[in-house]
Amino acid sequence: MNIKKAKEEIKYAIQAYLAKDEFGEYRIPAVRQRPVLLMGAPGIGKTAVMEQVARECGVALVSYSITHHTRQSAIGLPFISKKEYGGKEYTVTEYTMSEIIASVYDKMEETGLQEGILFIDEINCASETLAPAMLQFLQCKTFGAHKVPEGWLIAAAGNPPEYNKSVREFDVVTLDRVKKIDVEPDFSVWKEYAYQQGIHGAILSYLEIRKDHFYAMETTVDGKRFVTARGWEDLSTILKVYEDMNLPVEEGLIYQYLQHRRIAKDFANYLDLYRKYRTDYRVDDILQGSYTKQAVTKLQDAPFDERLSVMGLLLSRLSEGFRGAYEADLTVTGLHGALLELKERFNSPYCKETPWENLFTGLVEEREAAFTKERKAGLLEKTAEHACMRELERLHFFLAEGKRNGCREKEDAFALVKGLFAKEAEGRENAIADASAMLDNAFAFLEEVFGAGQEMVIFITELTTNFYSVKFISENGSEKYYRYNAELLFDEKQKTILQDIEKAKTELNLLF
Numbered sequence: 001m002n003i004k005k006a007k008e009e010i011k012y013a014i015q016a017y018l019a020k021d022e023f024g025e026y027r028i029p030a031v032r033q034r035p036v037l038l039m040g041a042p043g044i045g046k047t048a049v050m051e052q053v054a055r056e057c058g059v060a061l062v063s064y065s066i067t068h069h070t071r072q073s074a075i076g077l078p079f080i081s082k083k084e085y086g087g088k089e090y091t092v093t094e095y096t097m098s099e100i101i102a103s104v105y106d107k108m109e110e111t112g113l114q115e116g117i118l119f120i121d122e123i124n125c126a127s128e129t130l131a132p133a134m135l136q137f138l139q140c141k142t143f144g145a146h147k148v149p150e151g152w153l154i155a156a157a158g159n160p161p162e163y164n165k166s167v168r169e170f171d172v173v174t175l176d177r178v179k180k181i182d183v184e185p186d187f188s189v190w191k192e193y194a195y196q197q198g199i200h201g202a203i204l205s206y207l208e209i210r211k212d213h214f215y216a217m218e219t220t221v222d223g224k225r226f227v228t229a230r231g232w233e234d235l236s237t238i239l240k241v242y243e244d245m246n247l248p249v250e251e252g253l254i255y256q257y258l259q260h261r262r263i264a265k266d267f268a269n270y271l272d273l274y275r276k277y278r279t280d281y282r283v284d285d286i287l288q289g290s291y292t293k294q295a296v297t298k299l300q301d302a303p304f305d306e307r308l309s310v311m312g313l314l315l316s317r318l319s320e321g322f323r324g325a326y327e328a329d330l331t332v333t334g335l336h337g338a339l340l341e342l343k344e345r346f347n348s349p350y351c352k353e354t355p356w357e358n359l360f361t362g363l364v365e366e367r368e369a370a371f372t373k374e375r376k377a378g379l380l381e382k383t384a385e386h387a388c389m390r391e392l393e394r395l396h397f398f399l400a401e402g403k404r405n406g407c408r409e410k411e412d413a414f415a416l417v418k419g420l421f422a423k424e425a426e427g428r429e430n431a432i433a434d435a436s437a438m439l440d441n442a443f444a445f446l447e448e449v450f451g452a453g454q455e456m457v458i459f460i461t462e463l464t465t466n467f468y469s470v471k472f473i474s475e476n477g478s479e480k481y482y483r484y485n486a487e488l489l490f491d492e493k494q495k496t497i498l499q500d501i502e503k504a505k506t507e508l509n510l511l512f
Helices: 003-017 046-057 071-075 099-111 131-140 187-197 201-209 229-244 251-257 261-281 283-287 293-300 304-347 356-377 382-404 410-450 454-465 467-476 479-511
Strands: 036-040 060-065 078-085 088-095 116-121 152-158 179-183 216-220 223-227
Touching (some): 003 036, 003 152, 003 179, 003 187, 046 060, 046 116, 187 454, 201 261, 201 304, 229 251, 261 293, 283 304, 293 410, 304 467, 356 382, 410 467, 454 467
Parallel strands (some): 060 116, 116 152
Antiparallel strands (some): 078 088
């Protein structure tokens, strides 16, 4: 199955394993909670999906690569102790707590989360001395003498033998005690994730044209040549930083991430074209509604891959706008909640004699502590984390402004803070208005260039795939999106049905 389906399966397993009966006991006892074992090619997102699952289920995550461990660190170190049996004292060997199990308790302590996922990566690459302990871990949920705490799901990942010479096969006894899920790379699924992570627009539009370059694993006389989803994501990060710092991006840099010479060269050439299209078509001007007739004619006469590239540029810039509006909305929503809480404290009869700045400072410190705990637990995705940081920064600013303006009474301080909040809310409305205008201008340009052609179908489909555009349009609307979505996708469905009918007729004619 693809990684999206695998993620769904893992979430269902967590929900089932953590379900409790009327007595507060887990409905599926620990002995029947099979560990989840993800098997698939390297770099397709097995580790990343565990982070997403933990965040979305609101549980903690402890992640380890077993190749970094020795038998001693996994099981614990031996020490001598004394015990009494039948009235007689004996010297016995015991073991300190496993480093891995100890880290689970540490995570529970620092996050306050008592349930979670213990994820062991590269589990079938454990050293010879550690292999028996790993089998015991999967079968009995223990490392040495120490059990994984109740409420913690065990998950593991490994690579098939063809990708790793260190791999050892699991026997039937072990496989009969796990939920084994085989995962395959899938570009369409990864693309949804890529939009949410803000993957570089050049990568997304390139892979839309060259889908077969998304994942490659070849063995040649010169060794392995490969490209993985991890490679594309890491390349995206370095590309953005290089562009911000005006550093040159050359084929050599790309090959460091896409270790397949032909694909790296092809993408390097495409990246040059992508930048050229951005300049030639003046994408920012298009989204501001000031495109020229020359740009319209040029794109109408362009080959299909150039058309896709320009749409990729438009979608990338739109996605930035949608993401910015989403982050601004999260920030303002958080600030609004903080101000409601502040007002409640100011009006509380128990806080009548407490200075307003003390109440405000206490509120900010509590929210900072909550944010720190959530971040340590990994419960915040990147955009939400940035919004929380922005919210705390603005709260500190509000507090400082109240002090700077010499506010003495709670009423004066709250009136000032309310005015500052109004400016933040106005900024959110401006971000939403700007993103809406860009979307309308993109539609106007594409209508003039392509009308209701296949390019518009692709544009609508990409908007529907992107988490931030779906979120934005569902909350703020877009008349043209809804109209084209209804018309074009219906036509596409109708076309598919007609093709299926023709195919069936052909098959019948062949039979008779």
